[in-house]
Amino acid sequence: MxxxxxxxxxxxxxxxxxxxxxxxxxxxxxxxxxxxxxxxxETYIERHESVMKENGYDFxxxxxxxxxxxxxxxxxxxxxxxxxxxxxxxxxxxxxxEASFDKMLAELLGQGKVFIGTSxxxxxxxxxxxxxxxxxxGRERFGVTDFTALNYVPFVLKVHxxxxxxxxxxxxxxxxxxxxxxxxDGQGILIDGDTIKFVGDEKETIL
Numbered sequence: 001m002x003x004x005x006x007x008x009x010x011x012x013x014x015x016x017x018x019x020x021x022x023x024x025x026x027x028x029x030x031x032x033x034x035x036x037x038x039x040x041x042e043t044y045i046e047r048h049e050s051v052m053k054e055n056g057y058d059f060x061x062x063x064x065x066x067x068x069x070x071x072x073x074x075x076x077x078x079x080x081x082x083x084x085x086x087x088x089x090x091x092x093x094x095x096x097x098e099a100s101f102d103k104m105l106a107e108l109l110g111q112g113k114v115f116i117g118t119s120x121x122x123x124x125x126x127x128x129x130x131x132x133x134x135x136x137x138g139r140e141r142f143g144v145t146d147f148t149a150l151n152y153v154p155f156v157l158k159v160h161x162x163x164x165x166x167x168x169x170x171x172x173x174x175x176x177x178x179x180x181x182x183x184x185d186g187q188g189i190l191i192d193g194d195t196i197k198f199v200g201d202e203k204e205t206i207l
Contacts, residue, residue: 003115003152005122006188006200007159008086009048012118013055015199019190020114022080029059030079035120037065038091038142045085059083065095069104076108086119089132090144093124102150115152119159122188125152127178134158134172153191155179161205170207182207 004016020027031052036045052059062075076082082105084092096102109115117125123132130147133139156178158169173180181189187200198204 001109001152001191001193003109003125003191004117004188005125005153005157005183005191006116006118007122007161007183008118008185009051010186011183011188011200012116013051014186014201016116016188017057019188019199020081020116022114024056027058027081028079029057029081029083029116030076031059031061032064032082032084032121033061033087034063034065034095035085035087035089035092037063038088038140048085064099064101067099069100072099072101072104076104076113079113081114081116082108083116084118084121084124086121088140088142089120089123089129090139090141092120093129093147093149094142094144096124096150105150122157122159122183124149126156127151127154128156130176131156131158131172131180134168153189153196155181157181157183157189159183160185166207173207180207 004019006012006016033045064072120132123129126149128147129149156176158180161182161184182205184202184205190197190199
């Protein structure tokens with residue numbers, strides 16, 4: 001099972017897509033944009049899609065919230081990469097559970113498809129999405145009170161990290177049940193079977 005978790009699109013373009021082991025001309029990406037619907041500004045999806053096209057990636061967009069399980073199975077049948085975009089983590093997790101996409105994802109990964117998640121798409125693969133609540137912008141939770149996520153990795157993530165966040169993050173760590181991995185933009189983590197490897201610009205931040 002291969003899982004690639006990143007902070008942002010710049011990581012994917014520079015490092016992440018190459019970690020799939022799939023040649024670009026053979027890559028077929030199912031691009032899940034559902035998390036954007038919970039965001040205050042969805043325009044970044046258009047920007048990201050434009051950049052992906054400019055860089056020659058073959059993808060097809062889907063909103064899992066509006067699809068049945070049969071529709072989802074048909075959509076992902078010819079895809080070899082499942083890419084889940086960022087946005088509102090709470091909205092995304094709620095949609096995943098309501099659409100039973102969590103169960104189908106296990107089936108797809110079992111077929112050898114590669115998972116790529118950035119930002120919210122990375123948070124949902126952790127045991128909990130609690131770290132996505134570490135902000136001061138009043139992010140809408142959409143009624144989500146159970147932060148239990150999909151639990152594909154043995155750690156939680158803090159993405160979009162900047163050095164000026166150190167004091168805040170150090171204060172939060174003591175309340176965590178799980179180990180914390182920190183990703184700046186341009187950084188990510190490859191999970192390939194039992195191997196977990198940091199990939200990206202600069203060194204990994206460890207607090």
